[in-house]
Amino acid sequence: MMPKQKGILVIISGPSGSGKGTIVKELIQKERYALSISVTTRKPRFTEEEGIHYFFRTHEQFQEMIEQGEMLEYADFCGNYYGTPKSYVEEQLQNGKDVILEIEVQGALQVKSLYAESIFVFVIPPTLDELRSRLTHRGTEDECIIEKRIKRALEEIKLIAQYDYVVTNDVILKAVSDIHSIVRAEHLKPKRNEIWKEYTKGDDH
Amino acid sequence: MMPKQKGILVIISGPSGSGKGTIVKELIQKERYALSISVTTRKPRFTEEEGIHYFFRTHEQFQEMIEQGEMLEYADFCGNYYGTPKSYVEEQLQNGKDVILEIEVQGALQVKSLYAESIFVFVIPPTLDELRSRLTHRGTEDECIIEKRIKRALEEIKLIAQYDYVVTNDVILKAVSDIHSIVRAEHLKPKRNEIWKEYTKGDDH
Numbered sequence: 001m002m003p004k005q006k007g008i009l010v011i012i013s014g015p016s017g018s019g020k021g022t023i024v025k026e027l028i029q030k031e032r033y034a035l036s037i038s039v040t041t042r043k044p045r046f047t048e049e050e051g052i053h054y055f056f057r058t059h060e061q062f063q064e065m066i067e068q069g070e071m072l073e074y075a076d077f078c079g080n081y082y083g084t085p086k087s088y089v090e091e092q093l094q095n096g097k098d099v100i101l102e103i104e105v106q107g108a109l110q111v112k113s114l115y116a117e118s119i120f121v122f123v124i125p126p127t128l129d130e131l132r133s134r135l136t137h138r139g140t141e142d143e144c145i146i147e148k149r150i151k152r153a154l155e156e157i158k159l160i161a162q163y164d165y166v167v168t169n170d171v172i173l174k175a176v177s178d179i180h181s182i183v184r185a186e187h188l189k190p191k192r193n194e195i196w197k198e199y200t201k202g203d204d205h
Numbered sequence: 206m207m208p209k210q211k212g213i214l215v216i217i218s219g220p221s222g223s224g225k226g227t228i229v230k231e232l233i234q235k236e237r238y239a240l241s242i243s244v245t246t247r248k249p250r251f252t253e254e255e256g257i258h259y260f261f262r263t264h265e266q267f268q269e270m271i272e273q274g275e276m277l278e279y280a281d282f283c284g285n286y287y288g289t290p291k292s293y294v295e296e297q298l299q300n301g302k303d304v305i306l307e308i309e310v311q312g313a314l315q316v317k318s319l320y321a322e323s324i325f326v327f328v329i330p331p332t333l334d335e336l337r338s339r340l341t342h343r344g345t346e347d348e349c350i351i352e353k354r355i356k357r358a359l360e361e362i363k364l365i366a367q368y369d370y371v372v373t374n375d376v377i378l379k380a381v382s383d384i385h386s387i388v389r390a391e392h393l394k395p396k397r398n399e400i401w402k403e404y405t406k407g408d409d410h
Contacts (some may be wrong), residue, residue, distance in 0.1 A: 072265055122395075128404050160401045165393040168400055178393055185390035188370040188383055190327075196365045199333050 003150040008094040013124030014151030034097040073110040073179040122163040126170040212298040219328030220358030224340040224374040235377035239302040247285040327368040331375040
């Protein structure tokens with residue numbers, strides 16, 4: 001029996017309107033994936049459960065985790081901290097699960113420096129017009145916010161060359177299937193697929 | 206309309222008994238692939254056609270092609286030359302076809318220095334016992350030749366770390382599907398999937 005292959009940390013980023021959230025929901029339908037669970041200092045909402053939606057911690061505890069180097073990445077948003085705990089991700093990877101982490105470009109670049117072995121996927125809509133259209137049809141935002149989001153999307157897209165893969169989200173199931181192919185291919189790299197080392201073990205005697 | 210993406214040169218190697226030939230036959234059933242056609246100086250056999258099975262050339266013509274740098278790689282086998290012509294491969298790649306080139310490890314390493322953009326796939330049977338069993342059950346070779354092939358396989362397997370991907374050929378259709386995933390994933394790398402550059406074109410004005 002070959003030992004179980006360690007999982008891969010799959011970072012998914014993309015501008016608002018890229019549909020990355022929907023893609024992630026589809027991906028984790030497959031048993032081989034685990035979704036990274038964030039730590040936050042904000043109060044749980046009525047339906048939210050500890051260890052399922054978030055790990056809820058106090059500001060002090062969060063600060064302590066940062067100092068102890070227990071965070072893969074973190075950010076401050078509207079007075080609350082949000083972060084990705086190393087221990088949970090590491091545990092899932094050891095269990096052979098591919099861990100999906102949906103984070104912003106800035107957070108992703110933080111992770112890259114810590115986990116060189118992780119893979120970085122950038123999701124974009126097929127065209128800029130389509131992005132504009134998706135943001136507009138949400139209907140919840142005014143023109144100024146939409147323009148800001150588009151400007152930010154263009155800034156983020158400039159960083160694509162730092163990602164390993166670019167997935168166009170035109171048809172959602174096609175995009176999901178693209179990501180499955182990426183993860184499958186990555187598991188076949190010689191550094192991960194070490195079946196060949198078994199062959200040369202007998203070489204010593 | 207996005208311009209058609211250029212094809213990828215896919216190099217497939219593996220020891221005798223790995224089943225790479227069968228895998229290649231399955232792969233090229235898909236229209237997106239083209240099989241590289243070799244140039245040879247040996248005489249055509251009765252059923253062989255120019256430009257389908259081989260490009261048949263004289264020794265002089267072959268020597269000329271080498272001198273003109275028209276060969277991706279070549280080797281001398283039993284007094285005849287066999288080689289991969291750059292022009293045919295290049296033409297297929299420009300037409301958006303992924304070109305499959307099944308060659309030995311030594312030839313593969315020659316190609317690597319010329320076509321850094323190509324991808325290198327190594328096919329191995331699941332275990333050394335299985336390799337031995339496949340070579341034995343061919344029934345055409347004596348024990349001495351089988352042992353030589355196994356020794357050579359072990360030498361080749363040591364070079365796996367220089368390949369991009371290792372595919373285990375346990376179930377043939379699984380191995381074929383692995384290679385489809387690899388090629389699909391490679392097309393999604395930012396250097397090849399340049400859809401994102403369309404987004405920033407408008408940035409000038």
